[in-house]
Amino acid sequence: MIKIKNLSHIYNIPRRDPIIALKEINLEIERGEFLTIIGSNGSGKSTLARHINGLLLPTSGDVWVKGMNTKDRECLWKIRQEVGMVFQNPDNQIVATTVEDDIAFGLENMGIDRENMLERVNWALQVVGLEEYRRFEPHLLSGGQKQRVAIAGVIAMHPSFLILDEPTAMLDPRGRKEVIEVIKKLNQEEGITVIFITHLMEEVIESNRVVVLNKGEIALNGKPKDIFLKVDALRSFALDIPQITELAFRLNHKGLKNISPSTLKVEEMVEQLCLYV
Amino acid sequence: MNIFRNISFGQYIPGNSLIHNFDPRVKILGCLLIIINLFLISQFWGFLILGVMVWSGIIISKIHPRFVFRGLRTIIYLILFTMLLHLFMTEGEVIFRIWIFKITKEGLINGLFIASRLFILILTTSLLTLTTSPISLTDGIERLLSYFKFIKLPAHEIAMMMTIALRFIPTLLEETEKIMKAQISRGADFESGNIVNRTKNLIPILVPLFVNAFRRADELAIAMEAKGYRGGEGRTHYRELQIHRKDILFFTIITALAIIVGILF
Incomplete structure (x- = not known):
């Protein structure tokens, strides 16, 4: 479990123009959750993510991962093993020259023995569906495949939590779909707690809970369906509502009361529309 | 091209x-x-x-x-x-x-x-x-250099640098190509003129390339740290x-x- 208490972070303190990135954040993340953190540019979502595995330390407040405080230097490596992190640009997080070597990188850092390492690399390759690419050089892979390599490299370390900081932002629609599928599978089949960071409302749909960040503060926190009801609020945070939800919202306002304004998927919309035929 | x-x-x-x-x-x-x-x-x-x-x-x-x-x-x-x-x-x-x-x-x-x-x-x-293969070459060099650890030779660091260089050469070449195409589409000319002019024309390629390379280095360092990298000590090897x-x-x-x-x- 992750517990964030009164977390604030200010960049550039020594200089004259401090930027307040996070203000008094309080958040608890339970095991097995699929949590989405959404916010527009500069809302503090990446800053928040980097606090969870100790890449950044709070200006004030505390972050606990399974009871370990990120400020405690002795726990730092244990925390980084528990909280895996995948970044936006797949090119800039692959270290080694072949897929399998890169997946082994984190395990080498942990000092795992070779036999165990082989087993974990095989498992991770199979989970992300890249077995036949194990000897490939990363630059020969597509964006979606590279990002899956990055995910495999993190999950091989057997983390309890997986943070993904806009992992789909640089991918084409196909790569985006591949990555989301893998994340869903990790959450549902492997029981890994997922903290998914995005600025795209469409990607919220798969999660159990959504936290909306605005200007460094938690603006909304709840189930995706409830969040989507607050269309005006979301707009004021510079977030786009998925087309299908927008359509449902408008139809509902025009008097088609059987159509729920929190419709998230096309199939749901089709079912509801069929009632009028 | x-x-x-x-x-x-x-x-x-x-x-x-x-x-x-x-x-x-x-x-x-x-x-x-x-x-x-x-x-x-x-x-x-x-x-x-x-x-x-x-x-x-x-x-x-x-x-x-x-x-x-x-x-x-x-x-x-x-x-x-x-x-x-x-x-x-x-x-x-x-x-x-x-x-x-x-x-x-x-x-x-x-x-x-x-x-x-x-x-x-x-x-x-x-x-x-x-x-x-470059990978086994790097591995071989790392193991050989590690015999010189007693004179504080940073064997692991040298090998890691070689690995990262090998990993990023294709990426940077791809990027160079992209930048060149972008400049050519805006009318840059890399093929004519004397050697001085041609060298001068390379500046608009090199500047963005270097800026990006530094940004990449920064992001890679953060990603490595997030995966628990802390130098060669206590590290095991995937390749045997x-x-x-x-x-x-x-x-x-x-x-x-x-x-x-x-x-x-």
């Missing part, structure tokens, strides 16, 4: 020959021994024996000589140039004279020796890089290097031959 598609790095040619399968450490050391030997010997027979040794290595490796000579092509002018310098600049017993140029016996011998030296040197290193009997045999033969050639010639 895929200018960079055809460039291969480390020029490794995969194969399954005896030479391919030797441990990289043994190959690197063998290569070093031959090179040191090349600079010790001063008799024709020495060069001949070393040359035959390396050439039989190439035959055993089943690599087409074409690839070996491709490595030579770029350096052939250097070889010819140094040979000519030696030929004409060495003082001694004159055997041939045209106008102000004279060829001496010592010059002829020195020139031939220096050419054979460079020639065999290139053959040896080509044989190494053609039969060893094992010395087999054939490696020991190969190494013994090379060493023995090198010592014999070194002493005799």
Whole structure:
């Protein structure tokens, strides 16, 4: 479990123009959750993510991962093993020259023995569906495949939590779909707690809970369906509502009361529309 | 315009020959021994024996000589140039004279020796890089350098730098191509003009390339730290290097031959 208490972070303190990135954040993340953190540019979502595995330390407040405080230097490596992190640009997080070597990188850092390492690399390759690419050089892979390599490299370390900081932002629609599928599978089949960071409302749909960040503060926190009801609020945070939800919202306002304004998927919309035929 | 598609790095040619399968450490050391030997010997027979040794290595490796000579092509002018310098600049017993140029016996011998030296040197290193993948080469270098840890040689760091360089060469080339295309589409001209102008035109490519490279380095460092990287201490290795009997045999033969050639010639 992750517990964030009164977390604030200010960049550039020594200089004259401090930027307040996070203000008094309080958040608890339970095991097995699929949590989405959404916010527009500069809302503090990446800053928040980097606090969870100790890449950044709070200006004030505390972050606990399974009871370990990120400020405690002795726990730092244990925390980084528990909280895996995948970044936006797949090119800039692959270290080694072949897929399998890169997946082994984190395990080498942990000092795992070779036999165990082989087993974990095989498992991770199979989970992300890249077995036949194990000897490939990363630059020969597509964006979606590279990002899956990055995910495999993190999950091989057997983390309890997986943070993904806009992992789909640089991918084409196909790569985006591949990555989301893998994340869903990790959450549902492997029981890994997922903290998914995005600025795209469409990607919220798969999660159990959504936290909306605005200007460094938690603006909304709840189930995706409830969040989507607050269309005006979301707009004021510079977030786009998925087309299908927008359509449902408008139809509902025009008097088609059987159509729920929190419709998230096309199939749901089709079912509801069929009632009028 | 895929200018960079055809460039291969480390020029490794995969194969399954005896030479391919030797441990990289043994190959690197063998290569070093031959090179040191090349600079010790001063008799024709020495060069001949070393040359035959390396050439039989190439035959055993089943690599087409074409690839070996491709490595030579770029350096052939250097070889010819140094040979000519030696030929004409060495003082001694004159055997041939045209106008102000004279060829001496010592010059002829020195020139031939220096050419054979460079020639065999290139053959040896080509044989190494053609039969060893960049990854095992880096691994071999790391393990060999780690014997020098007692003088605080940062073996792991050097190997990590090599790995990252190998990993990012294709990425940066791709990026260079992208930037060039972007500049060309806006009317930049990289192909005409004199050398000064052409060099000047490279600036709009190099600036964004370097800026991006630094940004990449920064992000990579954060990603590595997030995966628990903290230097070479306590790190295990995914790739295993094992010395087999054939490696020991190969190494013994090379060493023995090198010592014999070194002493005799």
